[in-house]
Amino acid sequence: MKTSLYHERILELADNAEYVRIIERPDREASGTNVLCGDRVSIQLEMDRDEIRRLYYQVRGCLLCRASCAELARIATGLDRTRLKVLRDALERFLRSPGNGSTIPPGLHVFEPVRAHRSRHRCVLLPYDAALQALSDPDI
Structure with a gap:
């Protein structure tokens, strides 16, 4: 088990820009804010x-949020709302x-050190x- 909150794999994911972009005509889109930290x-x-089919993102936030975006973009293909x-x-x-943690994909185990940091x-x-x-947005 990795114990450092910002271990090497988190840093790698946070720096991954493969799906960081704005597309001109998304089929669906939404934004979210973490009011506690400003992500x-x-x-x-x-x-x-x-x-x-593909998930793209823009993020202004901490390394954990950026890493989570990158991992979600990697595994999102083929998911519908129920499976997501x-x-x-x-x-x-x-x-x-x-x-x-047997109910989550192996790639998400990277967030195990976050367990100790509820905030x-x-x-x-x-x-x-x-x-x-x-x-969920019916208007799109």
């Missing part, structure tokens, strides 16, 4: 019917409770909440 995430989705909600809730349970859980969950909001 701000904008999510844009390209959709294939009800499933995410299940993933988000599993990640929240993983952060809040001890256990083996930082929202930094990790913010991209998921913004993506869920984008998938």
